[in-house]
Amino acid sequence: MTGIMPTGGRNPTPNADGTLSKAAQLERLRTASHRLEGLFVSKLFEAMRATVPHEGLVEDVPGQDTFTAMLDERMAEITANHSRNGVGESLYRQLSRRLDAVQAASQNPTTAADSALRQASEIPGDPIPKAADMPDPMLKS
Numbered sequence: 001m002t003g004i005m006p007t008g009g010r011n012p013t014p015n016a017d018g019t020l021s022k023a024a025q026l027e028r029l030r031t032a033s034h035r036l037e038g039l040f041v042s043k044l045f046e047a048m049r050a051t052v053p054h055e056g057l058v059e060d061v062p063g064q065d066t067f068t069a070m071l072d073e074r075m076a077e078i079t080a081n082h083s084r085n086g087v088g089e090s091l092y093r094q095l096s097r098r099l100d101a102v103q104a105a106s107q108n109p110t111t112a113a114d115s116a117l118r119q120a121s122e123i124p125g126d127p128i129p130k131a132a133d134m135p136d137p138m139l140k141s
Helices: 022-050 064-082 087-097 099-107 109-121
Strands: none
Touching (some): 087 099
């Protein structure tokens, strides 16, 4: 795979402060998610073609491998861009929910770190015992 895939045809313009609008960020995230799905599908096609035996009635011609790789890449790109229930769209939905949290963390990293620590401390389960609460293994009961 050559790794050359269209990125949507336009580059979003940043705001005055150098950041992108939420709509532009979501569009970039969707494009990246679908490109990742295209890469995945292309590798899947490549692996499937590797299982097909090369003996047959038709001889291999010069450039056939290159043509086949280009065909697989294009098919993967089309599949990824037109799939609304694929890996790319699922990845986009999951990551787009976290976009606001990432923006908030970049604006105020101290608050984001405090929030993460609070969430980690609220995880249900047995708390980690303190050293003072643990029995001394050298003392025999």
